Amino acid sequence: MPIVSRAIIYICTMRVPFEELKAEFKRILLQFDFAGDKAEICAQTFAENSRDGVYTHGLNRFPSLIECIKEGLVKPDAEPTKEGGVGAIEQWNGNYGPGILNARFCMNRAIKLANENGIGCVALKNTNHWMRGGTYGWQAAEAGYISISFTNTIANLPPWGGLDPRLGNNPLVIAVPRKGGHVVLDMAISQYAYGKLQQYKAQNEPLPLPGGYDKEGNLSTDAAAIIESKRPLPIGFWKGSGLALVLDLLATILSGGNSTAKITAGEKESGASQVFICIKPASNEQTANLIEEIINYTKTSTPENADKPISYPGENMLRVREKSLKEGVWVDEKIWRQVRGL
Numbered sequence: 001m002p003i004v005s006r007a008i009i010y011i012c013t014m015r016v017p018f019e020e021l022k023a024e025f026k027r028i029l030l031q032f033d034f035a036g037d038k039a040e041i042c043a044q045t046f047a048e049n050s051r052d053g054v055y056t057h058g059l060n061r062f063p064s065l066i067e068c069i070k071e072g073l074v075k076p077d078a079e080p081t082k083e084g085g086v087g088a089i090e091q092w093n094g095n096y097g098p099g100i101l102n103a104r105f106c107m108n109r110a111i112k113l114a115n116e117n118g119i120g121c122v123a124l125k126n127t128n129h130w131m132r133g134g135t136y137g138w139q140a141a142e143a144g145y146i147s148i149s150f151t152n153t154i155a156n157l158p159p160w161g162g163l164d165p166r167l168g169n170n171p172l173v174i175a176v177p178r179k180g181g182h183v184v185l186d187m188a189i190s191q192y193a194y195g196k197l198q199q200y201k202a203q204n205e206p207l208p209l210p211g212g213y214d215k216e217g218n219l220s221t222d223a224a225a226i227i228e229s230k231r232p233l234p235i236g237f238w239k240g241s242g243l244a245l246v247l248d249l250l251a252t253i254l255s256g257g258n259s260t261a262k263i264t265a266g267e268k269e270s271g272a273s274q275v276f277i278c279i280k281p282a283s284n285e286q287t288a289n290l291i292e293e294i295i296n297y298t299k300t301s302t303p304e305n306a307d308k309p310i311s312y313p314g315e316n317m318l319r320v321r322e323k324s325l326k327e328g329v330w331v332d333e334k335i336w337r338q339v340r341g342l
Contacts, residue, residue, distance in 0.1 A: 045100045052320055054132045056195025060335055068270065073268055088114075088117040090122045092125075107140055141182035151272050151275075167245060170248055182314055205223075206222065211226055211232060
């Protein structure tokens, strides 16, 4: 990391105890008409996102939630309602309630269906930003279930070969429970999520690898230039573009909700469609051995950098979590002051 970036991080960040961070979120949510139990869950989730190093969907995103509440896009007292279903598949309407609460509810429904049928699928429409998608992968894994979940978003990714954003940067989460640490893949469809681009822009730091195009159409590591051009690079080039499209198709068709096109027409990212799938794995020694075989074999690859051993999805996050709980959660001082002043 460049020396300038280190200086910026030193000046702009500080550590705050986890419980203090959570308490501040809850205090504010209660003032915006959240019931006590709902405020507790949302505050816990925002604090956990920052605790685990996903700052873009923790403290940094909290002011945006408050703005959405003020604008009436997020309804604190809304409850999800069931609209249909057959067998192990259910459809629910989020009624524009808080995305965190709707997503947690639907993942719990998918877990219940999987417990009864071996597999469960819950499709949700008219919901709001779920913040960190990995939250719900961890939720399923902690309960002992494999999960696949995804959401569509406002258009912020051009299709391969196009110049204008027409695809959502639709996050995909896949989680596998494991005794030694759950495997949780939480990925956007762009090389760098927009929150990560904003983070690099704020720190005036170049991206490690090209993350999109500048306004002249050149591949760039300049986060600010990519944000300005609105042309982030999809993962796998045309393959990521195709994946974003089919995730939007599945979320919209299964939920009967809004597509990326409809969400974008509203200009604000609200009314998203999401899918939560759970599978009940065989809980035996063979399953555990198969998981360890795959992870252990992957880790036998010679590291490119001796200081950075090969890791599985979710492993590094556990290290960040442990350090945050011991030393405090990293926060941006400016945003922390903004939130405390709400």
